[in-house]
Amino acid sequence: MAITYKTFNNADLAVTRTLLHEVIPITGSIVSGTYVEGTTNETNIKNYSHGMFQSIYDYPYLSSSANHIMDITVGYPADSAMSNSSPLAQQMQPKKINIYNQMSQLLVGFDHTGAIRPFDKDGDLTGGNKIKEAFFITFARLLVKDEIQKNTFRMSFATGGTAGNSRFLNSMTVGDYGADSSYKVNSPAGEYGILYTSSVTPNEESGVGLLYYQAGVAVLTASVFTSSAANDFGSSFGSSATSADTRNINTVLSGTAISASADGFRTRLINVEFNNTTELNSTIYFCRANHNEFNYSSNPTYLTGSKIRVKEVSKDQPLAYITTVGLYSADKELLAVAKVSEPLKKTPQNELTLRVRLDY
């Protein structure tokens, strides 16, 4: 318990912020093909009975070492061509519509009439082209941390692939090129950037998706898959492929379960990489011991035989050794303690400023 307190003034406090980043590589070998049990059971992929999304882990998820990487799902609005009853057979349509609506409510919001806004290709919500059929890739908070760093997101995938042939045809890389200066802020979920296929002269038509930095969600238009020459979208390739694997993106999106679309996308994923950001906020307390302060101690060991132990003769100046700095609340409750690595000698001849940093 201290017996002398010194109150901080404004000049004694400083607030700083440090941005810590992590480089997150996610290769295609992690999300498909590595942890296969038997012939088809991928033990790092979790499908749920509700079937609304698929979870990807970096190791078989029954192991305690496994980390959740991301979830994949698909959706389209009620006015999408995928919602028409003909000619495509449909499966899980209400769920796909609900997913699109839920995602757009959270990430795009509502217009002045209360209607849900659809995802917009260039972020200008007043008009323009909309993203209707979309893949949603929601990255785990473990990887995203506070947010994805702008202009670091790159995702490579194959837009084609034929069931009886190669897995990776017509590869494409999308990224939030230039987003560090051109990101958008008109989303209720925070900032977002537009995914382009290259850094060259992006325009409205060249946007293929959106990336929400704080939410950690990538929205990719399904139209990138339909333009490919070889556009089978099944999850199996080569000799193990079945007739179900020769279906194109439209058929898979509308006529199969969400997990089948997720499988199709996942098995075409070549690489995802981004940098995350963690904000480290610090308050620095400058604890100043002026020349005439803190030269005595209330420590019982400070005295021996009613005399100050560290004074040789009575005319010597008082001195003390500072070992600890206590930070107290206004009610004089001890909140934090800072220790110095070795005791600091304090006499009327010197002044000390101890810089105490508190990270949170």
Place this chain on the structure above:
Amino acid sequence: MPNCLYKFETDDVFHNRIKTHPECEFYIYDSVVYYKNRSLQSGSFTPSVPNVKPGFVNLYELNVDRLSGDTGLIYPYLTKTSNVESFKTVSISHFHTQFDYGTKVTGTYPLTASIDREYFAASATRKHVDALKNVFDYYLPMSKHYKFSSSLGEKSSQALNLISVPSIFYGSSIKKGSVDLRYYVTGTLVGQLKDENRNGELIQVAPYGSTNSGSVAGTVLYNEGFLCLTGAWEINDRQLKYTGGDSVDSGRWLYFGVGANDGITGSSGETASTQTRASASFSMAFSGTHYVPVLTMMAHAQKGKLNHSNNPTYIDYESSASFLPLTGTYVYLERDRTIKNIVSASYTEPTASFKKITYISKIGIYDEYRNLIGVATVATPVKKEEEIDYTFKLKLDI
């Protein structure tokens, strides 16, 4: 949003903590440390799935089964700014001379931890022991063997074996009375130490009746996670290369844990197989002390309360022809609705007398701004009648 909210009163909310004692065991054999007898788990990309050596733990378990040239590794970085922030692994001079402003200062993952042994021969310099001088003396009320300098030993100069245990393995402190050290030579137990008096003294308790049985061979710094072994007597006469060189010595507590991340490598390649350190193995077991703060909340469902539900199934839709309101030029009338009678009766007709019954299936916790911040779901819905009251006990580990 529920239409009935009750405020927790002073006696309804408790803050307490659960004290747990997680067990921890290390086995050291031929310069390899095994943690909880876990074997090496081979992955698809790495020979060790957690991406750490045996005996280590991976903080946050990042980079599980990842390889630098294959799947890539997650790593942290900072951009050098005038804040002069850097990683602890980057020295100050390196930071100032090797990095320009705006460049990346990188670190590595995973962050790992394991036990660590340091052996100090007599009169050898020992910064890590000297730094613990005040800590040793702080424990003096428990045992005189803690005294840094006494007739029982001069820790600043005597031969000493210091084993460091990171706090990730024990939490707040090592549990008193749980430390158990076993020294094996060719598989036979030649010595065992326990802090059976719970005062930090590591007393030789086995083999029964052995010379020096009952002697204090070291002390434990429970809060700081150090084991300091000073027992220099011979506990086994087999001559082994305990110090890493070619010199041989008998088994002593000073050599306990040799090879535990102390720079002494394994015995492969040794020619004199009768003197190999691989003949000796060591077990170290203890329990930690870990506190789990718990928030306990008592949610009361009082008599005569919570007997109505907004659930659509609470209404008997079959008894009314239409629920549409009666509307006209001068009238708008909502029709009466009947609550479904779900009281159990022995006969279909007549039914039992009506009672208001609800089934409580969930309890929502709201903050002062009425934001839903938590939901507790009961295993099976609880039947709530007007004359019954319940108290639900909600526990939350924080």
